[in-house]
Amino acid sequence: MGKGGFGIGRLGLWWQLRKAAGQDAAPDVPQGTGPLLLVHVSPDARVAFSQVQRRLMRARPDLRILELADLTPAAAEALMQARPAALLLLGSDLPAALVTASGRRDVPVILAEARFQPEDSGWTLGALRRRELLRSMRAILVTDPASHATALRMRADRRRVTMTGPVAEIRDPLPCSEAERSIMAQLLRGRHAWLAASVPPDEEQAVLTAHHAALAQSHRALLFLAPRDPARIDPLAAEIEASGLVVARRSLDEDPTDDVHVMLTDGPTEMGLWYRLAPVTYLGGTLGGDDAAARHPFEPAALGSAIVHGPRTERFPTEWQQLGGAGAARQVADAEELAAAIAELSQPELIATLASNAWTVSTGGADVTMRICAPVLDAIEKAGP
The missing domain is CATH 3.40.50.2000 (Glycogen Phosphorylase B;)
Structure with missing residues (x-):
């Protein structure tokens, strides 16, 4: 895709942000002195969030995790005043206001449990907006080979795209005598x-x-x-x-x-x-x-x-x-x-x-969870105190 495609994507993203709906006030940030991680979870990624959250808290007990709904651009910009260490997106939803605000403040954005559809690599305005948002991602972790191929057709940086497989529910073995x-x-x-x-x-x-x-x-x-x-x-x-x-x-x-x-x-x-x-x-x-x-x-x-x-x-x-x-x-x-x-x-x-x-x-599921947590913990470490 040429520069014209990216220009249309940027224009479409600007228009989407102008019309954006969502929470209009910045949410309250958890108290504490540990690093702040912002998390947005798509409906189909609840199992992944549960397991990733447990793993992150074991690695960084002082971590403050703030789960977010969609925000307006103003609320997202206000939230950046709390100096988050990273933004983790779980699932295929790409919240435009959060991603854009994070990019402006150089907050690393990690997308995981991502599933892309063939139409995401098309030329509709919606597809071009998603391509523009992908350019802001520090890491893109997809669940399957088709999503991996689609992410590359969307012109995501090949070095940042990894196929991990999906996070499956981890079940303890049933007991017996x-x-x-x-x-x-x-x-x-x-x-x-x-x-x-x-x-x-x-x-x-x-x-x-x-x-x-x-x-x-x-x-x-x-x-x-x-x-x-x-x-x-x-x-x-x-x-x-x-x-x-x-x-x-x-x-x-x-x-x-x-x-x-x-x-x-x-x-x-x-x-x-x-x-x-x-x-x-x-x-x-x-x-x-x-x-x-x-x-x-x-x-x-x-x-x-x-x-x-x-x-x-x-x-x-x-x-x-x-x-x-x-x-x-x-x-x-x-x-x-x-x-x-x-x-x-x-x-x-x-x-x-x-x-x-x-x-x-x-x-x-345990291995995939660790692979998702790795870039998040790396971003937190680089963010410093």
């Missing part, structure tokens, strides 16, 4: 086991069909079946036994002995135990679309269980997208594909690759 896990693991003695977690009634038959496929591959295969509704345990036990398989019930304190084909759990309880025991987990609700009570995909991922799922992933779209993009989960389209995947995933090397990739994704 280590004594119980150890006893169960000894009972399994190397048997191939898999877990069907939070299975709704309309997916029960697909899960049992998949287990028959697993048994054809390995006659000692064991299914841990966690029905979504605990009231289904006894009827399910009767149905499974009628099909010729041997069932054990956790509710009756029965153990998964060598002759048992299916272990019925107590529904949604003790999930930390079953994830640890099962190298492969199918997450229920993702095949038939009844995902209202679907488990979070990072639960099995954080505990080393490879993940199989159906196409209905509306409840946790970002997490599923991350897992899929990293080759960390196996998606199936229907009951037939589920059976094929479960049979194939009796091979340890395939399980290990999926599980390792999933663990990396589920814990990657």
Whole structure:
């Protein structure tokens, strides 16, 4: 883009600032003597802000963080009297008054968790205004390759653009009794086991069909079946036994002995135990679309269980997208594909690759958070006392 494009962008930005709406008075600045960090958070970046804030406060306990809504140009200029060390923008919103006021006072602006759309590199007045604002950024941290490419087409300085991936929610691994896990693991003695977690009634038959496929591959295969509704345990036990398989019930304190084909759990309880025991987990609700009570995909991922799922992933779209993009989960389209995947995933090397990739994704939020905090802390350090 030539100089004319930048000139139109500057003109459009000037006109936008003239018409800007927002808080008209400078917000109150937190008390204290530590450095002041201004933060603007887009609606889709609340998880990122929570984690970044915790990390920054651990690194600089004296840090004063002021979260801001959109301000008018006058309010933004007045806020600069507090001498902020930096402005951190989380998400794709670019608050023009804050960015412009920061640029005039040489306050470093760091944009993180940025997602750009193809139209951002177009020639509309709005796109040109966004390009002009990007020129003020000290660092631009984007979530995905498409956003990285778009930022470069927007003529952002290549040296300042970094792809970090998105900040995923960091979830602590679900607990379990280590004594119980150890006893169960000894009972399994190397048997191939898999877990069907939070299975709704309309997916029960697909899960049992998949287990028959697993048994054809390995006659000692064991299914841990966690029905979504605990009231289904006894009827399910009767149905499974009628099909010729041997069932054990956790509710009756029965153990998964060598002759048992299916272990019925107590529904949604003790999930930390079953994830640890099962190298492969199918997450229920993702095949038939009844995902209202679907488990979070990072639960099995954080505990080393490879993940199989159906196409209905509306409840946790970002997490599923991350897992899929990293080759960390196996998606199936229907009951037939589920059976094929479960049979194939009796091979340890395939399980290990999926599980390792999933663990990396589920814990990657901490790494991305650190990468966002690094330029912020650097700017704070350079700002001095």
